[in-house]
Amino acid sequence: MALDAFLNIFAGSPLDRAGERRSDAEWIAAQLAAPASLAVALWNGRPLLAGPDEALRIAYLPAALAEELSGGRERLLFLGLLAGTAVFAVDLEGEADPAEGRLKGLGAFHEMRPAAALLPPPEVAIMGAARSMFEWRRRHRYCAVCGQPTHPVDGGWKRACPACKSEHFPRTDPVVIMLAHHGDRCLLGRQAAWPPGMFSTLAGFVEHGESIEEACARELAEEAKLRVRSARYHSTQPWPFPSSLMIGLIAEVEDDEGVADLIELSEVRWFTRAEARDLLAGKLPDLRCPPPLAIAHQLIKSWAGEG
Secondary structure, eight states, X not given: OOOXXXXXXXXXXXXXXXXXXXXXXXHHHHHHHXXXXXXXXXXTTEEEEESOGGGOEEOOEEHHHHHHHHTSGGGEEEEEEETTEEEEEEEEOSSSOGGGTTTTTSOEEXXXXXXXXXXXXXXXXXXXXXXXXXXXXXXXXXXXXXXXXXXXXXXXXXXXXXXXXXXXXXXOEEEEEEEEEETTEEEEEEOTTSOTTBOXXXXXXXXXXXXXXXXHHHHHHHHHOOOEEEEEEEEEEEETTTTEEEEEEEEEESOSOOOOOSSSOSXXXXXXXXXXXXXXXXXXXXXXXXXXXXXXXXXXXXXXXXX
């Protein structure tokens, strides 16, 4: 579905999720057996891809092969329809590389983050959704109500507990990520664990009973001692590491002071619009910012281009 809003990497999937089909077990089984149905494969969170870096693409498998490799429905997920064709995902685990076994000659398994900068954006969105769902499955194998094992239903999009009949749905953790600015200067921070010279926007999880705007104000106050005057929405980014939704904001603050809390941040620094543009272009010696695939980069770029 095409949207007018700004689309970050991991958003913009070309799939029709066909949610109304998920509960039809007979239909799901028929699609798995259909010769035209496809599947994507992930091994320990790494997608199976084919081609050189300049032409990297998803290495699709026949859905029937994915079902065979899965050993059962526990590791299968119905992703949706691609131009009417059913697309599934299979979650492979273990030490042995399947690309050296049953999948030899079909492609290679790549780390997701570097691959996200090379794949076509629609394919990044497909693989990101599969990775996030499989990470959820790994963390929710047991019922949070009674502790008994759960099993997948609805094409893998829900887990059911046969003991207490509870139903469990995929979890997405909302995170506010904001560029703070005062006049024509913006504030970026760095964590001690980051590579030298790396500066980025500030971010934090939204807490229970808290609005997005309140989370933005709280995080900026906690991490940089800044008071928010207003916040406006920019865009969101699904982030499958493991399952967050990054909510991008541009926040105007009351002054250009700012002090790092020395817990989350080791340093904060103000940048003019010109300096922010140079930072994005890699023109500031010994300083850098997140790459274009990160929503932090897009927030800085958007603000820097306003002046």
